Amino acid sequence: xxxxxxxxxxxxxxxxxxxxxxxxxxxxxxxxxxxxxxxxxxxxxxxxxxxxxxxxxxxxxxxxxxxxxxxxxxxxxxxxxxxxxxxxxxxxxxxxxxxxxxxxxxxxxxxxxxxxxxxxxxxxxxxxxxxxxxxxxxxxxxxxxxxxxxxxxxxxxxxxxxxxxxxxxxxxxxxxxxxxxxxxxxxxxxxxxxxxxxxxxxxxxxxxxxxxxxxxxxxxxxxxxxxxxxxxxxxxxxx
Numbered sequence: 404x405x406x407x408x409x410x411x412x413x414x415x416x417x418x419x420x421x422x423x424x425x426x427x428x429x430x431x432x433x434x435x436x437x438x439x440x441x442x443x444x445x446x447x448x449x450x451x452x453x454x455x456x457x458x459x460x461x462x463x464x465x466x467x468x469x470x471x472x473x474x475x476x477x478x479x480x481x482x483x484x485x486x487x488x489x490x491x492x493x494x495x496x497x498x499x500x501x502x503x504x505x506x507x508x509x510x511x512x513x514x515x516x517x518x519x520x521x522x523x524x525x526x527x528x529x530x531x532x533x534x535x536x537x538x539x540x541x542x543x544x545x546x547x548x549x550x551x552x553x554x555x556x557x558x559x560x561x562x563x564x565x566x567x568x569x570x571x572x573x574x575x576x577x578x579x580x581x582x583x584x585x586x587x588x589x590x591x592x593x594x595x596x597x598x599x600x601x602x603x604x605x606x607x608x609x610x611x612x613x614x615x616x617x618x619x620x621x622x623x624x625x626x627x628x629x630x631x632x633x634x635x636x637x638x639x640x641x642x
Contacts (some may be wrong), residue, residue, distance in 0.1 A: 409519065411461070411519070412500060413635070415455045422440050424437070424473065432467060435474055436473050437475065457498050459485070460481065461480065463479050484521075487531075493642075497538065504632055510628070521625065526637075532602075536642055537602050543619075552569050553569070554569050566581070589618075615638075
């Protein structure tokens with residue numbers, strides 16, 4: 404079946420002497436792995452290594468076969484060329500972290516147009532924004548909406564956040580119930596729909612580090628096999 408779809412590159416690994424396997428989250432088919440034959444040695448082909456950097460936004464054409472674990476690409480174009488995402492050291496470090504998070508989170512090969520739209524709009528914003536200091540904090544909160552464990556906003560008035568059940572409670576019921584600065588920041592970020600709003604929150608490096616560790620624990624509790632990204636430490640040294 405020939406299809407044309409948008410895709411975001413989640414990861415790519417070298418395969419053999421000249422090939423590349425790119426894992427992409429597509430708008431039409433969900434998570435798909437593509438094998439790119441000879442791309443690492445070819446200098447004249449239509450496909451270039453630079454197209455498959457982490458979080459690149461592509462439009463692809465492929466002959467898709469549902470029973471195949473690796474698909475082949477017919478045509479590829481970058482539908483949103485990034486201006487700063489891969490050249491700005493701060494943004495590229497954030498890209499590395501976000502791609503690792505997505506690699507752990509998105510495992511199922513199923514279509515999810517809402518998630519794709521969220522990723523596309525988020526990365527275009529990140530590319531164009533001048534100040535991004537709180538972007539990753541807001542992103543990991545918003546992402547939970549599409550992964551099935553967004554905190555229950557109906558109980559947001561209560562002081563304790565119960566990580567195990569994803570709800571706010573009046574009292575501490577287990578060792579994963581928190582009434583601290585992180586649970587308050589979570590509430591604040593939940594109230595903002597735009598990244599620009601979250602960027603107005605004044606936080607120092609220690610507060611960002613603490614909250615991100617807090618959210619990574621929340622992810623670990625709700626996603627089987629989720630691993631804290633290796634790039635987390637590097638990210639926290641910068642932000």
